[in-house]
Amino acid sequence: MSQTLYSLAQTQNNPLDSLEEWEEDLLNRYPDPNSIVKEGKTIEAYRNYETTTRDTVKEFYRLNHIKQTYNFVLQKKADFLKFDKQEMTVWDAIEFLNQLVDDSDPDTDLDQLQHLLQTSEAIRADGHPDWMVLTGFLHDMGKVLCLFGEPQWSTVGDTYPVGCAFSDRIVFSEFFQDNPDRHNPLYNTKYGIYEPNCGLSNVQMSWGHDEYIYHMLKDYLPEPALYILRYHSFYPQHRENAYAHLMDKHDKEMFKWVKLFNPYDLYSKNPNPPNWQTLRPYYEDLAAKYLPATLKF
Numbered sequence: 142m143s144q145t146l147y148s149l150a151q152t153q154n155n156p157l158d159s160l161e162e163w164e165e166d167l168l169n170r171y172p173d174p175n176s177i178v179k180e181g182k183t184i185e186a187y188r189n190y191e192t193t194t195r196d197t198v199k200e201f202y203r204l205n206h207i208k209q210t211y212n213f214v215l216q217k218k219a220d221f222l223k224f225d226k227q228e229m230t231v232w233d234a235i236e237f238l239n240q241l242v243d244d245s246d247p248d249t250d251l252d253q254l255q256h257l258l259q260t261s262e263a264i265r266a267d268g269h270p271d272w273m274v275l276t277g278f279l280h281d282m283g284k285v286l287c288l289f290g291e292p293q294w295s296t297v298g299d300t301y302p303v304g305c306a307f308s309d310r311i312v313f314s315e316f317f318q319d320n321p322d323r324h325n326p327l328y329n330t331k332y333g334i335y336e337p338n339c340g341l342s343n344v345q346m347s348w349g350h351d352e353y354i355y356h357m358l359k360d361y362l363p364e365p366a367l368y369i370l371r372y373h374s375f376y377p378q379h380r381e382n383a384y385a386h387l388m389d390k391h392d393k394e395m396f397k398w399v400k401l402f403n404p405y406d407l408y409s410k411n412p413n414p415p416n417w418q419t420l421r422p423y424y425e426d427l428a429a430k431y432l433p434a435t436l437k438f
């Protein structure tokens with residue numbers, strides 16, 4: 142393919158200016174209850190969400206919804222869960238991740254490190270356990286998938302189960318009409334290949350940064366942390382309660398942590414960014430307490 146055709150294909154496959162565009166869209170969908178009150182807005186002002194969503198974001202959801210199939214997920218897991226791409230310290234990984242910058246707005250947008258740090262510092266300020274602080278600090282590290290050449294729609298976006306019917310409570314669920322699994326009788330019933338309340342550990346989730354980082358860190362962190370890592374973008378459940386029929390009692394118990402974490406992820410943007418130089422020793426000790434010297438990607 143010529144260079145121009147190649148970049149055209151790349152752009153068509155990656156409609157967002159940056160991965161943050163999806164996160165900004167989440168904020169429109171799930172606005173901070175505190176800022177609604179502060180700005181004197183009402184919930185009604187946010188109700189026209191679908192009509193005000195940017196075209197680039199809609200296109201991103203469209204690609205995500207038509208391409209995330211059961212087989213696609215299995216293929217990605219077979220490839221990336223070998224962890225044979227690179228071996229890095231946490232600090233090198235963060236530096237690597239920080240290469241993801243917003244093309245459209247390189248000055249005003251926070252870099253990835255700032256988002257991680259603001260999330261973890263907000264958790265720390267509220268006195269939560271240190272493993273939760275570390276989880277906040279690492280939760281988006283799986284976005285390095287994009288730097289390994291994965292398109293935006295298989296790195297970020299709301300996650301949801303595959304192998305059973307797509308819920309109409311998933312954002313822009315009409316786009317699933319063009320997903321082949323939607324027309325496969327194996328996968329398009331309420332339970333699909335699963336049993337009622339079989340537990341999420343038996344369910345395949347759409348592929349993205351959540352599943353990837355969960356598998357990378359699953360031997361090192363306590364169970365609630367692993368639920369946070371694995372399901373933090375599972376908005377169809379933690380916000381919309383659309384998949385309780387696949388969860389078991391233990392999942393429901395553990396989702397308290399996922400729900401506790403979500404506002405720190407969405408609403409921790411801080412006009413006074415924490416200073417990395419000052420904080421770095423604390424995070425070095427914290428990482429050393431739980432993680433090996435290097436991580437395999």
Ligand SMILES: [Fe+2]
Pocket residue numbers: 280281350373374
């Ligand atoms: Fe995330």
Ligand SMILES: [Fe+2]
Pocket residue numbers: 256280281406
């Ligand atoms: Fe995040």
